[in-house]
Amino acid sequence: MNDVNGAASSNGTAKTASADSIISMRNIWKTYQMGTEELHALQDVSFEVKKNEYVAIIGPSGSGKSTLMNLIGCLDSPTKGEYWINGNQVAEMSDDELAHIRNKEVGFVFQTFNLLSRATALHNVELPLIYAGLRAAERHEKAMASLTAVELGDRVTHRPNELSGGQRQRVAIARALVNHPSILLADEPTGALDSKTSIEIMHLFEKLHAEGNTIILVTHEPDIAERAHRVITIRDGRIESDEKIK
Amino acid sequence: MNFSETLKLALSAIWAHKLRSFLTLLGVIIGVMTFMIVVSLLLGFKAYVDEKLAGIGSNSFTVRRFSFDDFKDTDSIAAAQRRNKELTFDELEFIKANAKLIGLAGARALPNSREVKRGNESLANVRIDGAEPVIRDIEKLDIAEGRYFTDAENDNAVRVAYVGSDVANKLFPQGGAVGGEIRIQGIPYKIIGIQTTKGTVFGQPQDNFVQFPIKTYGANFGGLRNSRGLYFSITAKDDKSMDAAVEEVRTLMRIKRKVPYDEKDTFGILTPDAISGLVTRIVGPIGTVILLVPTIALLVGAIVVMNIMLVAVTERTKEIGIRKSMGARQSDILRQFLFEAATLCMFGGFIGLVIAQLAGLIITRLFFQTSIPWWAAVLAIVFSGAVGIVSGLFPAWKAARLDPIEALRAD
Numbered sequence: 001m002n003d004v005n006g007a008a009s010s011n012g013t014a015k016t017a018s019a020d021s022i023i024s025m026r027n028i029w030k031t032y033q034m035g036t037e038e039l040h041a042l043q044d045v046s047f048e049v050k051k052n053e054y055v056a057i058i059g060p061s062g063s064g065k066s067t068l069m070n071l072i073g074c075l076d077s078p079t080k081g082e083y084w085i086n087g088n089q090v091a092e093m094s095d096d097e098l099a100h101i102r103n104k105e106v107g108f109v110f111q112t113f114n115l116l117s118r119a120t121a122l123h124n125v126e127l128p129l130i131y132a133g134l135r136a137a138e139r140h141e142k143a144m145a146s147l148t149a150v151e152l153g154d155r156v157t158h159r160p161n162e163l164s165g166g167q168r169q170r171v172a173i174a175r176a177l178v179n180h181p182s183i184l185l186a187d188e189p190t191g192a193l194d195s196k197t198s199i200e201i202m203h204l205f206e207k208l209h210a211e212g213n214t215i216i217l218v219t220h221e222p223d224i225a226e227r228a229h230r231v232i233t234i235r236d237g238r239i240e241s242d243e244k245i246k
Numbered sequence: 247m248n249f250s251e252t253l254k255l256a257l258s259a260i261w262a263h264k265l266r267s268f269l270t271l272l273g274v275i276i277g278v279m280t281f282m283i284v285v286s287l288l289l290g291f292k293a294y295v296d297e298k299l300a301g302i303g304s305n306s307f308t309v310r311r312f313s314f315d316d317f318k319d320t321d322s323i324a325a326a327q328r329r330n331k332e333l334t335f336d337e338l339e340f341i342k343a344n345a346k347l348i349g350l351a352g353a354r355a356l357p358n359s360r361e362v363k364r365g366n367e368s369l370a371n372v373r374i375d376g377a378e379p380v381i382r383d384i385e386k387l388d389i390a391e392g393r394y395f396t397d398a399e400n401d402n403a404v405r406v407a408y409v410g411s412d413v414a415n416k417l418f419p420q421g422g423a424v425g426g427e428i429r430i431q432g433i434p435y436k437i438i439g440i441q442t443t444k445g446t447v448f449g450q451p452q453d454n455f456v457q458f459p460i461k462t463y464g465a466n467f468g469g470l471r472n473s474r475g476l477y478f479s480i481t482a483k484d485d486k487s488m489d490a491a492v493e494e495v496r497t498l499m500r501i502k503r504k505v506p507y508d509e510k511d512t513f514g515i516l517t518p519d520a521i522s523g524l525v526t527r528i529v530g531p532i533g534t535v536i537l538l539v540p541t542i543a544l545l546v547g548a549i550v551v552m553n554i555m556l557v558a559v560t561e562r563t564k565e566i567g568i569r570k571s572m573g574a575r576q577s578d579i580l581r582q583f584l585f586e587a588a589t590l591c592m593f594g595g596f597i598g599l600v601i602a603q604l605a606g607l608i609i610t611r612l613f614f615q616t617s618i619p620w621w622a623a624v625l626a627i628v629f630s631g632a633v634g635i636v637s638g639l640f641p642a643w644k645a646a647r648l649d650p651i652e653a654l655r656a657d
Contacts, residue, residue, distance in 0.1 A: 075571060075650045096575045103573020114568045114654065118262055130251055131573040175572070 021084070022182045022214050023049040023072065028081035030067050030237075041067040042078070043237045049183070049216065054209045056217045056228035064237040066187075069218045073108060073185050074101045086182040103131050107176030111188035113168045115160040121147060121171045122156040128179045146178040147171070150204065166197035173204060183214045190224055202227050256586040259558070260593070270554045271594035273547025274633065278598030278626045279605070281540035282618055286606050288533045290616030295525045305349075305485050306384050306518075307492055309333065309341075309478040309499065313514025314524070330512045331503075333476040340502045341478070347491040349481040352380035355463055355474045362456055363429045364417040372413060373455040374430065376463025376470070384479045392424040392439030400459035405466070407435040410453035411443040428456070433466055492517055544629075547594065548637040555587050555641035566645050567653025580646035587638025588631045595630025599623055 030042040041064045049055055059065040070076040071083065074090055077098070083090045086105050093101065107128075108114075115124045125143040134142070147156055150170040160168050169189060176184055186205070190198035202224065209215050209229075217228055225231050229246040232239060260267045311333055316326035335353060342351050357375035361368055381387070382394040390411065399406050407428065414423035414437070427434050435458070444452035464470040482491035492515055499505075503512055559566070566579055599618070606616045 070651050073571070075654075096577070099570065099573050099575040099578075102571060108571050110654070114564070114571070116565055116568060118258065127569070128572045131569070131575070131578060133248070179573075 020050050021048045022051050022053075022086055023047075023216075024082075024084040025071075026082040028071065028078045028083060030064075030071065030076070031079040040237050042071070045081075045234075045237075045239055047232060047239060047242060049214065052209070052212050052214055054205075054215045054217075054229040056219060056225035056231045057234060058219055058222065058225045058231055059234035059240075060220060063234045065218055065220070065234050067237075068234060069185065069187055069216075072183070072216060073106050074098045099131075103128055104179065105182040107179065107181035107184045109169070109172050109176050109184065109186035109189045111191035113160070113165075113172045113192070115168060115171055115175075117160050120157050120159055121152060121163065121174075124160070124171055125175045125178050127175060132179055142178055143174075146174040149177070150174045164197075165193050166200055169193065169197075169201055170204065173201075173208075177208070177213070183216055184208065185216050185218075187218045188220070189217065190221075191219075198224070252581055252585045253589065255582055256589040259586050260590055266554065267590060267593070270550055271547070271590065271597065273543055273550050274591050274594030274630055275547075275598040275601070277540045277542075277544035277547050278595045278630055279540075279601045280543060281537065282599055282602030282622060282626055283605050283609075284533065284536045284540065285622045286602065286616040286618045287609065288529055288536075289619065290606075290609070290614055292525060292529060294614040295521075305488055306479055306481045307488075307495075308354075308516045309480065309495060310514045310516060311475055311477070313511065314516070314520065316514065330514075332471055333478065333513065335476070337499065337502050338476075338478050341480070341495055341498050344498050345491070345494050347483050347487045347494045349483050350380055350384050351478055351480040352378040352384055353460055353476050354378070354381060354479055355460055355470050355476055357455070358467060358473060360430050360456075360467075362413060362417070364426065367417050369413060369416055369454075371454075374458070374463070374467070375455070376458045376460035376474075378460050381479060384481050388442035388444075390440045390442040392437070394439055395459040400461050403461040403465040404459065405433065405435045405462055406438045406459065408439040408441065408457045409437055410441050410451075410455040412451060412453040413456060414440045430456070430466075435462075488517070544633055547591075548633045551587055551591060551634060552637035552641060555583060555638050556644070558586070559583065559641045559645040562645075563648060563653050563656035566648050567650050567656065570648070570650035571654060576646040579648075580642045583642035583645050584635055584638045587642070588634035591630040591634030591637075592627055595627045598630075599626055 026046050028042055028045040032039045057065055071078055078091055122143050125146055126139045129139040129142060147153055150173055152170055190201050205215055219225050230244045233241045311330050312326050316322050338353050355376040357373045359371050360374050361370050362372045379395045379397050379400055394408055418426055423437050423440055426437050470476050482488040496515055499513055505512055609616050
């Protein structure tokens with residue numbers, strides 16, 4: 001764990017990104033080799049996200065939206081370009097260093113929740129803390145606080161199959177937030193929910209934004225994207241537009 | 247991720263598939279169980295033999311007409327019969343007069359089998375033999391009732407008998423055996439002592455005998471020759487000088503018999519070490535062969551565990567993706583699955599150990615004392631854990647190397 005910290009801070013000393021940027025992507029390329037052909041999923045993508053911004057990334061399927069999300073979430077590395085997250089240069093990190101960044105800097109919210117089905121809500125929320133190396137008592141306390149924050153303090157011992165879709169997504173959000181990440185990265189968070197529950201979840205995001213969290217929302221639904229304060233549109237692996245709407 | 251977390255995780259994964267875990271473990275369970283049973287049987291058997299045979303007089307040895315090696319084949323027996331003369335009282339006296347390292351020395355005669363009668367009652371195939379009174383101390387005989395022979399009774403070939411408890415109980419069901427009279431080939435003998443019941447050794451009854459003073463035996467059954475040949479039972483002065491005492495007696499015998507230095511002994515010396523060495527020689531190879539069975543079972547068990555761990559990794563690809571997206575490193579995932587395989591197998595080892603322990607209790611009750619030595623128990627658990635780690639290595643490595651994006655996409 002310590003060596004990863006060391007690598008992160010040494011990266012930090014070389015930081016060039018503007019101080020208040022949480023995310024800074026510069027000339028990012030992601031190229032897949034398909035046989036003899038090269039497929040550019042992302043081409044020369046550059047943008048910055050500042051602290052406490054609420055950004056929606058929108059685009060049709062196949063636009064490179066998912067690839068971009070995987071890069072932002074440090075699940076993947078770019079082929080070319082620089083990516084800084086909270087002062088850490090991510091582009092050339094090893095698998096384990098990426099794991100560390102995912103643990104500390106990124107809170108994932110997935111369309112299909114991705115909760116561990118055999119574990120209780122509490123254990124699911126504890127998961128990032130386990131990999132952060134926290135002791136049981138501390139984990140328990142933080143996970144409880146996080147679940148209470150999403151109004152699920154009375155559901156901690158329930159397993160995912162005993163919870164409604166909206167509750168599951170709130171467990172996932174509690175899990176994403178429990179380690180106080182730099183960004184909350186949501187991939188179609190309302191994709192599997194009915195419209196009423198979707199609105200609840202979107203309200204929760206607005207509340208979290210108001211509390212100072214930085215949120216990046218990936219979606220293909222324009223009415224969900226409209227709730228963000230800034231919309232980045234991706235098409236054919238390039239940024240088509242990037243505009244503040246609020 | 248620390249040890250107890252990983253362990254908890256492994257236990258919950260095993261518990262989630264109880265039946266599957268159990269079936270997976272059958273190979274390991276059977277392997278460890280048979281291993282433990284075989285080890286405890288072999289050790290128990292060895293201890294039993296040591297106690298029953300060598301323990302008869304653990305610091306005594308015998309000088310006989312023939313040695314073990316003479317019984318290799320018919321040629322060597324024939325050669326030994328020509329070379330090796332009967333032992334004589336003269337030779338025993340020579341040893342007693344000259345040996346410095348021995349404690350006690352006494353003569354015995356080889357046993358015969360006779361029918362023993364009392365009135366109309368009779369017992370067939372009773373072992374009869376003869377011994378000098380000093381044998382009582384050499385063999386530490388346990389007398390239940392009455393007494394052993396005196397020197398006077400031996401010197402005068404008095405017709406007295408020391409009998410095993412079977413003989414006493416069968417011929418004198420009402421008691422009163424001591425002082426009673428038995429007949430062998432029409433000649434009466436007076437019972438003067440009864441030996442404490444010893445049970446059986448390898449199914450051989452130890453309490454079905456009649457023992458006479460050696461001179462009585464010689465006088466009434468046709469001389470101390472051939473099938474009633476003499477042999478000497480000798481103790482060392484103390485346990486430490488056993489080997490030296492054996493060598494001294496060997497040298498004295500060679501001097502007495504004038505055996506040239508370059509010729510081999512014309513007699514045999516049988517030490518407790520030789521007996522237990524013989525047992526080890528027999529038991530050793532058998533043990534090795536028998537241990538192949540648990541080894542094969544464990545090997546099959548390991549393959550089954552590897553297979554099921556591969557299934558588990560495929561089944562839980564999504565879980566691995568989730569864990570990786572939450573910050574699990576490759577080493578965390580690797581450890582998780584290795585731990586699971588190791589814990590699983592150690593469970594199997596433990597179950598096998600428990601079953602072996604129960605089997606051991608049954609064997610102890612029916613046959614002879616067995617016990618699982620602590621080192622074998624520890625070894626079995628550690629070894630099953632190692633089997634788990636070895637068979638879990640490849641599946642765990644596969645899991646650790648999964649691409650998080652691909653893994654998250656799995657369902």
